[in-house]
Amino acid sequence: xxxxxKTWAAxxxxxxxxxxxxxxxxxxxxxxxxxxAALAQExxxxxxxxxxxxxxxxxxxxxxxxxxxxARVRNADLVACTGAELEAGWLPLLLQQSGNAKVxxxxxxxxxxxxxVRKLEIPASVDRSQGDVHAFGNPHIxxxxxxxxxxxxxxxxxxxxxxxxxxxxxAQRAAAFQQKWQQAMARWAxxxxxLRGVPVVAQHKGYVYLFDWLGLKEVxxxxxxxxxxxxxxxxxxxxxxxxxxxxxxxxxxAYQDPRPAEWLGKNAGLPVVKMPFTVGxxxxxxxxxxxxxxxxxxxxxxxxxx
Numbered sequence: 001x002x003x004x005x006k007t008w009a010a011x012x013x014x015x016x017x018x019x020x021x022x023x024x025x026x027x028x029x030x031x032x033x034x035x036x037a038a039l040a041q042e043x044x045x046x047x048x049x050x051x052x053x054x055x056x057x058x059x060x061x062x063x064x065x066x067x068x069x070x071a072r073v074r075n076a077d078l079v080a081c082t083g084a085e086l087e088a089g090w091l092p093l094l095l096q097q098s099g100n101a102k103v104x105x106x107x108x109x110x111x112x113x114x115x116x117v118r119k120l121e122i123p124a125s126v127d128r129s130q131g132d133v134h135a136f137g138n139p140h141i142x143x144x145x146x147x148x149x150x151x152x153x154x155x156x157x158x159x160x161x162x163x164x165x166x167x168x169x170x171a172q173r174a175a176a177f178q179q180k181w182q183q184a185m186a187r188w189a190x191x192x193x194x195l196r197g198v199p200v201v202a203q204h205k206g207y208v209y210l211f212d213w214l215g216l217k218e219v220x221x222x223x224x225x226x227x228x229x230x231x232x233x234x235x236x237x238x239x240x241x242x243x244x245x246x247x248x249x250x251x252x253x254a255y256q257d258p259r260p261a262e263w264l265g266k267n268a269g270l271p272v273v274k275m276p277f278t279v280g281x282x283x284x285x286x287x288x289x290x291x292x293x294x295x296x297x298x299x300x301x302x303x304x305x306x
Contacts, residue, residue, distance in 0.1 A: 032081035083112025
């Protein structure tokens with residue numbers, strides 16, 4: 001009798017363990033930026049374990065290759081980044097130090113989003129005296145939702161490749177996301193129609209894709225060269241520029257020092273708009289949909305003088 005009880009107890013424990021155990025080990029995705037972490041989560045759901053190497057309050061050009069980041073790359077199944085040299089100052093070191101063969105350039109576990117969209121501002125030549133200029137074009141592709149759609153297709157395909165067992169589930173999630181995303185893009189385009197042709201000033205060349213999508217006109221940039229902070233003399237010169245070519249608002253990103261934009265806004269009599277730039281950049285930008293809801297809403301409010 002005791003033997004039977006022990007046998008039944010062991011069987012019950014085994015069943016309980018089987019029920020409690022996960023059906024699979026989640027695919028570990030490390031994104032370089034919050035937008036790709038959010039996209040991977042949309043496409044992977046419970047199939048993935050996603051983290052981001054940076055936050056919305058960090059300049060993605062300038063990140064320290066900390067040991068903790070090296071460890072996260074070492075444990076990743078997929079590293080999803082922007083590419084186009086955005087992470088050139090820190091990602092190569094992380095990859096090298098990680099010793100993770102799966103995520104090295106050229107491997108399925110290494111994903112560069114910029115490789116799947118049309119790049120803008122590709123320079124004819126690159127000279128470091130020009131500032132932080134990227135040879136493969138402007139890397140801030142996430143500010144155009146059309147780029148998000150293109151990257152989503154490519155990232156879903158890559159997820160299916162590195163986790164073939166769940167390929168059908170990734171495909172289903174990707175189709176659902178695209179349907180919802182296309183509907184959202186149509187709504188944003190309708191809402192943002194009044195912004196077409198509106199002249200703006202940007203603190204950094206971070207919104208060329210947004211401007212291309214919405215038809216906004218960039219008439220000046222507060223940085224004399226990409227990545228170079230404006231001097232007091234340069235900001236003064238902006239006032240003369242805006243007298244000749246008036247603007248309706250000044251934009252800066254959540255991760256940037258707002259003082260140059262605020263100075264120009266005050267002295268030129270322009271509204272200053274703090275842009276979320278990526279997921280988490282504002283309270284409303286909790287995911288990719290919220291990012292563009294909030295972006296459009298902020299621009300419309302400034303254009304209306306609110």
